[in-house]
Amino acid sequence: MVANKRSITETIDSSVEVNLEVLGAKLEYLLFKGPPPQPLTMALVAKAISGVLIESYEGVEVLDREVATEVGQDRVKRATRDGYVGRLRQRLISLRGNIEADFGSAAVAHLGMAGETPSNPDQLITHSRNVVEQMAAGLSDFPPTLPDLEPLDLAARAEGITRDVAHLERAIAALNKDLRETQDAQNKRNLATERWNKHYSPVASIVENLFRLAEMPAHAERVRPTNRRRAGLPEPVDAENALGVDQVYEEEVVLDV
Template sequence: MSELSVQIVNRVKHARIVADAGRVHAPQVTAELGGDLDGLEGFEGSQLTTMAKAGVKLLMNVTELMEQLDLRYANESAQDSAARVKRDQYVAEGRAAIMAGRDHTRAVLGEEALTKYGIPSTTPEQANELLAVLNNIVHRLDEYPANEPGRFGAVFDSAKMREEFVAVHDNLAGALDALGTETRETEQVMLERDAVVARWERIYRGVAGQLSSLFIMAGRADLADRVRPTTRRAVGLDEPQVPVEPDTPDMPDTPAQPAADDVVVEPSEA
């Protein structure tokens, strides 16, 4: 099961703290402030409560969308990883086929036949290069069909060799296509998620800042600090812990030492 990233989890936590304060405490605060502001410059005080509620609703809507997209991204990333594992598996099979084909061709037909059938002396490691070599070998086997006996009953059968190379070629080609699709889908979801995260940060700062200001106006500094949109909260980080000074044991009283100016120097005897 895919999990939300740590920073998204923290953003959700901070959004819920703001939403809880907005739902529990803001109605009373906005009602009181609405009475003070009502009629000033034509302002309708009753709209203050509605505005605060609407801001909280918007914040939680965007928060939910952010959660969904982050889960989608986690799922796509998992599928992308699985596709890479499959790609690597078929790369290993393709390399093994080339090495086995090289040894068999050299043993039956001789060293010069390797060039004829496009079998390289060094086995490629990169998937795309390996696929190109496999494709070339298949074409060469089509171009130069042969069924030649060798020593100790070994036979170079181009048709059978072609069948094996086609299989590993098609497996690798399919794995690369699947990986390409998964990579594009993962990148697309990541772009969508990042866009929503950027929007969330703007809305979070605005809504939390609005509530914090309202709480300050109402004399509730405690609530204002609780929802204040710090930079760390906006980017999904926890607030740093304030170190607690350890209790120091009472030290026993020690006699006061005279200051340097208080030291009396006895005159020396002549």
């Protein structure tokens, strides 16, 4: 049994010894972003280890706020786009009613307006352009149902449709730009979340075992990794006021596995 413990001990020690230079360089960069401060104490090392997780979380927090901001901007841009969709549809529906009343359903069909007016923005733009193109040819082949009424100003109506199409296109472009920015922010947040997930278990395990090595078991139990924490869900103890941490040493803290 003693011999077995010796081999286990030597495996750990030799792994550290063989990789000392590379391990040291990587840890110095991770913990201190370069050479460690002098004089270096174990207290500074412990704080630097927990600081790795703090830095990871702060990255997630900043990007989460950025995503929330982008989503809010998307909502505004989407509302603007939908407003122009509604306005353009109403203009076309009104025109269709006027055409049908003045020239009959055949004229409506001639302009390509017989079916339902699209509500999809891209389809609505295509539909509107087709209508304007047909309007350019006029309605001379369709005698008015009431000749004594003042004829519709098709040119002015076409100009209004064209103007609304331009507004809608700009609104769509602005929304699409914002959606791309939102997706980019979400991708960055996902990467930051992955970084926190990658750092959580090692940092928590190291801090837990530093407390155990220092014979501070209650503190060790307080911070040890659990399945809930790995999933990003807090344990009850995580919600406690940080001022209560100093009293943990004498108290038993029970966490789920």
